[in-house]
Amino acid sequence: MARQIMHIDLDAFFVSVEQAENPELKGKPVVVGGRPDRRGVVASASYEARAFGLHAGMPLATAYRLCPQAIFIEGSFPKYRRASQRFMTILADFSPFLEPVSLDEAYLDVTGFESIYGSSHQMAAAIKKRIKDELGLCASVGIASCKVVAKVASELSKPDGLLEVAAGEERSFLTPLPIAKLPGVGKKAERILKGLGINTIGELSIMPLATLKSHFGVSGEILWRYANGIDDRKVAPPGAAKSISRETTFGKDTRDHPLLTATLRYLSERVGGELRQRGKQARCVTLKLRYADFTTITRRHTLRQGSDSDQTIFDTGVELLNKALSQGKRKVRLIGIGVSNLTEPGRQLDMLDSSAQRLRQLNEAIDRIRKKYGFTAIQTGRTLLLKEIFPTT
Ligand code: TTP
């Protein structure tokens, strides 16, 4: 039976929290991000402000030029965090399979629970109503058999939307949409794809896999799968995976360097593959060696920035391996490589210039919050660096 997955995203989140608190702001162009005479960018714009072309990431000065009558608010992160917690608590009442993606966005696997409400559609309406009644906020909900389609559906339904894509309709739903609507396709990928004459998700879905791989490396296959409405990622409660590792025991204890490194490469690729499958990046790489006498050592290295690249994992592993091997002559019985300190790739939550500090603290405190933008980057050497918007992922 098809899964029933919801993607729920609050509309104009920061602004809506301000409007819920101060009804005078309702129905007006409102911007959270700071005073227009300050440096910094728009964090959130009300839909009324968007009608003037304002959007997140736009310099405040530009926003002011386009819409001088907008109300500019500094914003208060602790307030948004509290609202976020209440939002997530409501969602958790509907299903235990909850995966927060960012402050205002989550996946909910409701498979089997929807019958309590009559249907998924009615369940989504009940969720929206509770969010409205208790928080005064509007949520947009996408329902589909997989994450990527649910995500596209909720975005498409905004604001105050509810859009269900029936099982079996995933491809036909995605087909006519412009490629930029597909999670994973950011500005750079969009440019490349348009250069190849690909404008719609449907056109992307029928591209040869090999062509996509040659342009985007490993991400090419993910793009292709998403374009075809294929996405088997689970709705994973946060903290489900704290680390990922693979190890192998040799048939015969060995000191053979090419064999050790080749094994390490294979294991690194498997670890990297799982990282990408989970849409995570790792900050920490750990090598494990068990020697013939069964003594086991682990050696760890912290990367300067998170990575999901096979090559980075492998390179780090080899360095640790060479160091370890230089310290003795014992043969190796088992080799393993693991990654930990997993983070979500992505968006700069510290766009609010004035409260960058608080935002950074928030990022650290809620390390499970997925950053919205930025499926990064597999550098295979021969392909380009892909650093793109990869929302939920
Ligand atoms: P979004 O869900 O991307 O935006 P939104 O909720 O304001 O509007 P939409 O109706 O399109 O969902 O982000 C949620 C909050 O995260 C947003 O209100 C403010 C914050 N944010 C930033 O601080 N910087 C950014 O660049 C973006 C995109 C969001």
Ligand code: MG
């Ligand atoms: Mg939102």
